[in-house]
Amino acid sequence: MKSYRWLAFVVAFAVGLTCPPLQVLSPTIPWFVRFMLLVVFLGIDPQQMRPCFSHLALLGFNVGMPLLLWKLFALAGRNDYGLIAFFTAVAPTATAAPVVIGFLGRKVEYVTTALLITTVGTAVALVPIIPIVVDRPAPGLFLDVAARVGGTIVLPLLLALVIRVLFPKSKALPPKLKKVVFASWLCVLTIILSGASNCLRGEGGVSILPAAVLISLGICVINFLGGFFLGEKDNRREASQALGQKNTSITVWLAMTYADPITALGPTLYVLWHNGYNAWQMSRCKESAGAEENAGADRQNNSENR
Secondary structure (H helix, E strand, C coil): CCHHHHHHHHHHHHHHHHCHHHHHHHHHHHHHHHHHHHHHHHCCCHHHCCCCHHHHHHHHHHHHHHHHHHHHHHHCCCHHHHHHHHHHHCCCECCCHHHHHHHCCCCHHHHHHHHHHHHHHHHHHHHHHHHHHCCCCCHHHHHHHHHHHHHHHHHHHHHHHHHHHHCHHHHHHHHHCHHHHHHHHHHHHHHHHHHHHHHHHCCCHHHHHHHHHHHHHHHHHHHHHHHHHHCCHHHHHHHHHHHHCECHHHHHHHHHHHCCHHHHHHHHHHHHHHHHHHHHHHHHHHHHHHHHHHHHHHHHHHHHHC
């Protein structure tokens, strides 16, 4: 990750944690999320989608593992940890995952397909699951989740498809709007942390922070490793990226809506872990590329000396 992005994340964390009044902007979060998803969906060509069995396996893992973690923590009497684990682990593939995998020289089409399948599939699964997880299984909450999730995820998808048909050149917009999307995510992050800072100052708030750090880190490791083993032989790196790099902006908003800002700390902290791993992967990629260039130059020099 570029250095200015790391600095931007640090600033967003600092501003959010030190400016609790910014939480009044929470109603803007779903609009930021809709905008970010719309831009991503504009760049997806349905004709390039080639679903395979591992995509379904990734979706199953993305929904099943969060439920398992939530249940295990609930059985241990720590439902607060269970909620953090659930909303952290259930986030779909990140919108930037295809970009990262392309930088690594792997198959962008595979990760783009995973992005679409996990985003829509997870959204559908969350409608009946969230009322159970937050222990409010009522028809009213079920309909509320359906309306919110559908309006935030499905609506941008349908709108993007219509725009692509009416304005074919719109598919070139996502690369041009990368910085705008990144700025939107920073705004979401700042607002989220402003709400979390109030809870952290409250009774028991600080005590749960170490658990949120460890839970989010553990889930990040499990996802990248799990994706590697779920992918077919030729798609292991792609599947690892698709499962490990998550769009936590969606589940952060859901956590704040149906749980509390403390629960949203899990998916918020996850951003640090998966971006840290991405930065390491990219640095390794650059080192490998540099080594190959040097080796090629040595071979050329040797052949000329002969």
